[in-house]
Amino acid sequence: MRRLITRRTALxxxxxxxxxxxxxxxxxxxxxxxxxxxxxxFQSALFDADQLAPELPPSEDTPPGAFPQYYISDTVPFAPAxxxxxxxxxxxxxxxxxxEDLQRLPRTEYRIRHHCxxxxxxxxxxxxxRLRDLAEHVGADPRAGYVEFRSFDSGYYSSWDRPSAFHAQxxxxxxxxxxxxxxAHGAPLRLYSAVKLGYKMVKYLTExxxxxxxxxxxxxxxxxxxxxxx
Amino acid sequence: MLSWTAVHAPEHRRPQPWPIRVSHxxxxxxxxxxxxxxxxxxxxxxxxxxxxxxxDWYPFQGITPPEWSRLGDWLAGARHWHFAFAWxxxxxxxxxxxxxxxxxxxxxxxxLPRRDTRNALxxxxxxxxxxxxxxxxxxxxxxxxLAYTGTLVLGALSILTGxxxxxxxxxxxxxxxxxxxDSARALHLIVLAAxxxxxxxxxxxxxxxxxxxxxxxxxxxxxDA
Numbered sequence: 539m540r541r542l543i544t545r546r547t548a549l550x551x552x553x554x555x556x557x558x559x560x561x562x563x564x565x566x567x568x569x570x571x572x573x574x575x576x577x578x579x580f581q582s583a584l585f586d587a588d589q590l591a592p593e594l595p596p597s598e599d600t601p602p603g604a605f606p607q608y609y610i611s612d613t614v615p616f617a618p619a620x621x622x623x624x625x626x627x628x629x630x631x632x633x634x635x636x637x638e639d640l641q642r643l644p645r646t647e648y649r650i651r652h653h654c655x656x657x658x659x660x661x662x663x664x665x666x667x668r669l670r671d672l673a674e675h676v677g678a679d680p681r682a683g684y685v686e687f688r689s690f691d692s693g694y695y696s697s698w699d700r701p702s703a704f705h706a707q708x709x710x711x712x713x714x715x716x717x718x719x720x721x722a723h724g725a726p727l728r729l730y731s732a733v734k735l736g737y738k739m740v741k742y743l744t745e746x747x748x749x750x751x752x753x754x755x756x757x758x759x760x761x762x763x764x765x766x767x768x
Numbered sequence: 769m770l771s772w773t774a775v776h777a778p779e780h781r782r783p784q785p786w787p788i789r790v791s792h793x794x795x796x797x798x799x800x801x802x803x804x805x806x807x808x809x810x811x812x813x814x815x816x817x818x819x820x821x822x823x824d825w826y827p828f829q830g831i832t833p834p835e836w837s838r839l840g841d842w843l844a845g846a847r848h849w850h851f852a853f854a855w856x857x858x859x860x861x862x863x864x865x866x867x868x869x870x871x872x873x874x875x876x877x878x879x880l881p882r883r884d885t886r887n888a889l890x891x892x893x894x895x896x897x898x899x900x901x902x903x904x905x906x907x908x909x910x911x912x913x914l915a916y917t918g919t920l921v922l923g924a925l926s927i928l929t930g931x932x933x934x935x936x937x938x939x940x941x942x943x944x945x946x947x948x949x950d951s952a953r954a955l956h957l958i959v960l961a962a963x964x965x966x967x968x969x970x971x972x973x974x975x976x977x978x979x980x981x982x983x984x985x986x987x988x989x990x991x992d993a
Contacts, residue, residue, distance in 0.1 A: 560849065562839075562840045562841035562842065562845030562846070562848075562849070563841060563842075563845065565840075565844050565845045565847075565848035565849075566848070569852065570845075570848040570849065570852050571848075573848070573851065573852035573855070574848055574851070574852070577851050577852075581935070584935060584938050584939075585938060586938060589937060589938055589940060590937075591937045591940070592940065600818065600819050600820045600821075601820040601821070603820075604819050604820025605819065605820075606819060651818075651936070651949060653936055653937075653949065654813070655812075655843065655847070656812040656813040656843065657809060657810065657812055657813040657933075657953060658813045658815070658818065658819050659818045659819065659949050659950055660818060660819035660820070661818070732937055733937055733938075757844075760844070761842075761844040761845065761848075762843075762844045762847075763844075763847065763848070763851075767935065767938065768934075768935060768936055768937045768938070
């Protein structure tokens with residue numbers, strides 16, 4: 539009898555261990571979660587700030603209308619009247635910047651390949667201000683190891699490691715394909731980068747916060763990996 | 769080179785030494801997990817080619833892999849399975865290749881074109897009944913060596929193309945080597961199809977020659993015993 543109970547307990551224990559170790563609905567917990575943390579360290583170690591995505595010729599552009607739009611709200615979110623970007627956290631000069639303020643900062647432009655977590659790629663050109671130039675403008679503290687991005691798209695947000703956020707090809711974009719950014723693609727201001735998957739590039743920006751700790755993200759809180767570098 | 773490789777030359781070893789058996793059977797769950805989680809990832813975008821420019825050679829555009837073939841429930845779950853177990857598949861492959869190299873087993877297992885091409889063609893002729901008798905062979909015939917060496921090539925290709933999909937920018941030179949992100953993604957799927965084809969042929973031939981299954985379990989008898 540005692541042996542039977544032991545065996546049953548052992549079997550139940552093993553079953554519980556297997557389900558909690560590899561639970562697809564909670565992939566950031568258990569064994570899968572431990573491997574994600576290992577993979578995040580691997581990705582972070584692999585990250586090279588000098589590694590640039592190749593700039594592509596216009597012939598590589600995704601055909602008009604085929605570049606996917608993405609927002610979590612039911613309809614295209616439109617910027618509230620008097621929109622301005624709030625910049626805060628560990629910075630010497632917190633405050634709000636209008637689109638004109640941002641456009642007065644050094645402008646960058648590139649055409650690179652976009653990588654979505656779903657597996658597709660697309661190409662467009664983007665212009666805006668490098669996040670590192672904004673950081674310099676507001677005097678971001680070196681202790682801010684993370685940057686958080688918030689939006690007016692039903693609370694969509696994400697947070698990034700500092701090296702990826704300060705990469706030369708990470709920008710706050712206010713234009714796409716030579717035109718001002720359209721509402722369908724994140725107007726008036728969105729994050730764009732060569733070094734992260736699409737869901738890390740927050741559109742419809744309202745806030746940029748330089749923080750000492752990582753916060754989560756809309757998809758990250760639902761089980762997608764946090765680092766998500768490319 | 770190393771004295772123990774000379775002492776235990778493969779010819780005097782059992783047909784399937786334990787490192788080969790362990791590595792072989794580990795591959796079964798690992799390949800199943802990688803294939804099934806990979807198909808769940810494919811289900812998120814069951815197309816080949818960049819947005820707006822689908823490849824016209826791909827016959828399954830827009831077709832989602834059947835549910836029984838998928839693991840991970842949803843995209844995030846499948847990605848976590850895939851990136852967790854990819855390490856173990858890669859480690860298993862590296863351990864296997866190191867064992868082949870240092871044990872000398874590569875000599876009776878790998879396909880060496882000069883040595884094995886003739887035997888592979890003769891074996892093929894025997895299989896399609898163009899030849900009455902199977903050619904002389906040791907542990908493996910030339911066709912087996914070609915197939916098993918081919919799986920090593922497939923394994924290497926799956927890992928390299930997988931790395932391109934995982935880090936197309938950070939591993940930019942690897943991405944260029946495979947002709948870009950989208951062609952690496954197509955090749956990654958073609959490698960899976962090739963693995964599936966190999967598995968079907970492998971299982972059929974093992975069923976026709978059950979002794980080989982026993983050897984892959986017990987190791988088989990030493991030649992002198």
